[in-house]
Amino acid sequence: MKLEVKRKAFGEKVVFEDRIFWVYGRRTLIKGPSGSGKTTLLRMLSLLDDDYEGTYSGKPRSPLVLFQEDRLSMKISVLSNLMMVTSERDRALDVLSKVGLAGEEMRKCHELSGGMRRRLAIARILLLPSDVLFLDEPLRGLDEGMKESVSRLILDTFPSSRIVVVSHEEEDQELFDIDSIISI
Amino acid sequence: MTSTRSDLPNTIFSIIFWLLLWTVLGKVVGEVLLLPTPIDVARAFIPLLADESTYISISITLFKIISGLLLAFLCAFLSSFLSYVNKTFRALSASITRIIRATPVASIVILLLVWIESRNLSVVISFLMVFPIVHENILKGLDETDDDLLEAASSYHVSAIRKARYVYLPSVIPYFESALSLSVGLSFKSGIAAEVISLPSGSIGERLYEAKVYLETPELFAWTIMIIALSFLLERCFLVLAGAISGRILK
Numbered sequence: 001m002k003l004e005v006k007r008k009a010f011g012e013k014v015v016f017e018d019r020i021f022w023v024y025g026r027r028t029l030i031k032g033p034s035g036s037g038k039t040t041l042l043r044m045l046s047l048l049d050d051d052y053e054g055t056y057s058g059k060p061r062s063p064l065v066l067f068q069e070d071r072l073s074m075k076i077s078v079l080s081n082l083m084m085v086t087s088e089r090d091r092a093l094d095v096l097s098k099v100g101l102a103g104e105e106m107r108k109c110h111e112l113s114g115g116m117r118r119r120l121a122i123a124r125i126l127l128l129p130s131d132v133l134f135l136d137e138p139l140r141g142l143d144e145g146m147k148e149s150v151s152r153l154i155l156d157t158f159p160s161s162r163i164v165v166v167s168h169e170e171e172d173q174e175l176f177d178i179d180s181i182i183s184i
Numbered sequence: 185m186t187s188t189r190s191d192l193p194n195t196i197f198s199i200i201f202w203l204l205l206w207t208v209l210g211k212v213v214g215e216v217l218l219l220p221t222p223i224d225v226a227r228a229f230i231p232l233l234a235d236e237s238t239y240i241s242i243s244i245t246l247f248k249i250i251s252g253l254l255l256a257f258l259c260a261f262l263s264s265f266l267s268y269v270n271k272t273f274r275a276l277s278a279s280i281t282r283i284i285r286a287t288p289v290a291s292i293v294i295l296l297l298v299w300i301e302s303r304n305l306s307v308v309i310s311f312l313m314v315f316p317i318v319h320e321n322i323l324k325g326l327d328e329t330d331d332d333l334l335e336a337a338s339s340y341h342v343s344a345i346r347k348a349r350y351v352y353l354p355s356v357i358p359y360f361e362s363a364l365s366l367s368v369g370l371s372f373k374s375g376i377a378a379e380v381i382s383l384p385s386g387s388i389g390e391r392l393y394e395a396k397v398y399l400e401t402p403e404l405f406a407w408t409i410m411i412i413a414l415s416f417l418l419e420r421c422f423l424v425l426a427g428a429i430s431g432r433i434l435k
Binding site for chain 1: 336342
C-alpha cells in the first residue's frame with residue numbers, strides 16, 4: 001500500500017504536505033506524538049477519509065477499522081451490539097466468551113466499564129472479514145493480562161490479514177509482532 | 185415508587201379537599217341545573233354505567249380516535265424518515281406541521297366540516313393533533329443519532345434493516361415515547377370536541393351535547409369525568425404498549 005499525499009488539511013491547518021507513506025510490512029505500527037496526524041493517516045489508509053490531494057495505490061479491498069472511540073450503541077445490550085454486524089447468534093456468543101464477556105450478553109452497554117466496552121468493540125470486529133485491519137489504540141483501557149490475550153486473539157483471528165496499528169504504547173509493538181514502523 | 189407512596193396521603197387529602205369544596209359550592213348555589221354536587225353526579229353515573237348504549241358510545245369514539253392516532257403514527261414515521269433523508273421534504277413538512285400547530289382547532293374543525301363527512305371529523309382531528317408532535321419528535325431522534333456510530337455501521341457494511349433496528353430505533357424510541365405522553369390525551373380531548381361540533385351518531389360527543397341540550401347537568405358532569413378517565417386510560421395503554429415494544433427493541 002502506497003499513499004502519496006500532496007496535501008491534507010482541516011481548514012487552515014495542514015496535517016500532511018508532500019508525504020509518501022508505505023505500508024509494506026504484515027504488521028505495521030504508526031507512531032508519533034499526540035496531534036501529529038496518526039488517526040488521520042489511519043482514516044486515509046482505511047478509505048474512511050478520501051478528502052485529500054494525492055494518490056493511493058494498492059488500496060485494501062475490505063478494510064476493517066477498530067476505532068479509537070468504542071462506537072457502541074449504548075442503549076442496547078452487549079449481544080445486540082454484536083447482532084448489529086452478524087445474524088449468527090452462537091458465533092456472537094462465542095466471540096463474547098473469547099474476550100471475557102461471557103454472561104454479560106444481556107447487560108446494557110452503558111452499564112459496562114471502559115475496559116469491557118473496549119473488549120466489546122474488539123469482539124465486534126472479530127466477527128467481520130477483512131484483508132487489512134486498522135486498529136486505532138486497540139488496547140486502550142485494558143489491564144496487562146487482558147492486553148496480551150486480546151492482542152493474541154486478534155492475531156489468531158486474522159492470521160492472513162495485514163494489520164496496521166496506531167499506538168503510542170511501546171509494548172504494543174511487541175504484542176502485535178510489529179515488523180515495520182511509520183513515524184510521523 | 186417511594187415518592188409515589190409518600191405522595192399518596194397528599195393526593196388523598198387534595199381529592200377530599202376539592203370534593204368537599206365542590207359539595208359546599210353546590211349546596212350554596214342550591215340548583216342542580218347550574219352546579220350539581222358530587223352526590224348528584226354519582227347518582228347520574230350509576231344509570232350511565234348500567235346502560236348498554238354508554239359502552240357503544242365509548243366504543244364508537246375510541247375506535248375513531250385510535251384510528252386517527254395510529255394513522256398519525258404511521259404517517260409521522262414515514263414523513264420524519266423522508267425529512268431526515270431529503271432536505272426539500274424536510275422544509276415542506278416543517279412548514280405544514282408549523283401551520284397545523286399554529287391553527288386554532290375550531291378553525292380546522294369548521295374547515296374540515298366543509299370538506300369531509302362529519303362522522304369522520306374526530307378521526308381527522310385526532311390525526312392532526314398528534315401528527316405534528318410525533319413527526320417533530322421522531323425527526324429529532326433521527327437527527328440526534330450518533331454520527332460516530334453511523335460511520336462505524338457504514339464501515340462495517342451493516343445492512344439498512346439492521347442499521348434501522350440497532351442504530352436508529354434506539355435513538356428514536358425515547359423521543360417517540362415522549363411524543364406519546366404529550367399527544368394521546370390531547371388527541372382524545374380534541375377528538376371529542378370535534379364530535380360535539382359534528383355530532384356523529386352514537387358518539388360520546390353526541391351524548392355530551394344531548395346532556396347539554398336537555399339541561400341534564402349531572403349527566404354532563406358524569407360524561408366529563410368519564411372522558412377524563414378514558415383519556416387517562418388510553419394514554420396509559422399506549423405508554424405501556426410503547427414501553428413493551430421499546431423493551432423488546434432495546435434489549
